[in-house]
Amino acid sequence: VTRQTGPDERRAVLLIAKSAFAAAPHADMARIAGDMAERQPDAVVHYAFTEQGTPSLKEALRTLVQDGCTHITIVPLVLPMEPSFQTWLQKVLRRWRNEDARPWPQIAITTPIAASPAMSALLDDLMVSSVPFDLTADPKSLSEGSLVPAQKRRVLVCQGGPCNAAGADAIWCHLRNEQQRLKLRTAGDGTMTAKSTCLGPCNLAPVMQVFPEGTYYGGVTEAAVDRIIAEHLLGGSVVDDFAYHPTGRKQRLRLPRPLLSSNA
Numbered sequence: 589v590t591r592q593t594g595p596d597e598r599r600a601v602l603l604i605a606k607s608a609f610a611a612a613p614h615a616d617m618a619r620i621a622g623d624m625a626e627r628q629p630d631a632v633v634h635y636a637f638t639e640q641g642t643p644s645l646k647e648a649l650r651t652l653v654q655d656g657c658t659h660i661t662i663v664p665l666v667l668p669m670e671p672s673f674q675t676w677l678q679k680v681l682r683r684w685r686n687e688d689a690r691p692w693p694q695i696a697i698t699t700p701i702a703a704s705p706a707m708s709a710l711l712d713d714l715m716v717s718s719v720p721f722d723l724t725a726d727p728k729s730l731s732e733g734s735l736v737p738a739q740k741r742r743v744l745v746c747q748g749g750p751c752n753a754a755g756a757d758a759i760w761c762h763l764r765n766e767q768q769r770l771k772l773r774t775a776g777d778g779t780m781t782a783k784s785t786c787l788g789p790c791n792l793a794p795v796m797q798v799f800p801e802g803t804y805y806g807g808v809t810e811a812a813v814d815r816i817i818a819e820h821l822l823g824g825s826v827v828d829d830f831a832y833h834p835t836g837r838k839q840r841l842r843l844p845r846p847l848l849s850s851n852a
């Protein structure tokens with residue numbers, strides 16, 4: 589379905605998926621975006637990733653804002669879609685919008701894929717296209733063994749409920765993309781990253797912990813990740829603006845988080 593574009597409107601469609609590590613899923617997204625562009629000839633169509641892969645959702649949005657888009661429709665290609673995904677998406681969009689002084693476009697988010705009446709037709713099509721799977725083929729051999737990582741630093745990004753609702757996916761996405769861009773696995777003492785279940789101080793969400801010191805960081809944003817990379821992972825100094833140390837008393841976030849208290 590296409591809609592009429594006003595004379596001053598500049599429309600965009602942004603397809604979002606969670607992760608893409610290899611070339612094939614990137615190619616899938618490019619193909620789907622090409623299909624969408626044919627169906628929405630009056631809109632520019634981009635795609636982005638929320639957990640890992642480039643461009644990240646934030647990067648893609650910034651490009652569209654920069655290009656002067658007046659309306660952006662976000663299409664989450666996520667199945668099934670957890671309610672927490674919708675919650676953090678709304679919160680993180682509001683946070684990014686508040687961090688950016690430029691005029692922002694009107695943003696719409698499509699309903700979850702599973703709610704589409706076209707789902708039955710898609711399932712029928714998938715059944716027709718199924719191919720037999722060879723259960724007797726040998727799986728890839730693991731006999732080569734594994735290297736034990738030499739990296740001395742570890743970053744855990746909490747993915748517990750409160751952290752997810754506070755935008756932990758976006759933090760993970762930014763950290764992983766920066767890890768790749770800055771070659772953090774080999775830079776300095778070497779850094780590895782991992783997702784974690786609840787790290788403890790949920791009221792400081794989103795929470796990250798950096799080892800070997802075990803430093804807790806709370807209220808983490810993309811800008812905080814950038815500083816933690818530069819000053820802590822590469823520079824060896826704890827970033828006190830975002831660090832929370834054990835005191836034996838309950839602690840609250842020190843920095844204002846106007847968006848996280850909104851009615852998302």
Ligand code: FES
Nearest residue numbers: 746748751786790
């Ligand atoms: S859910 Fe992240 S610290 Fe508890």
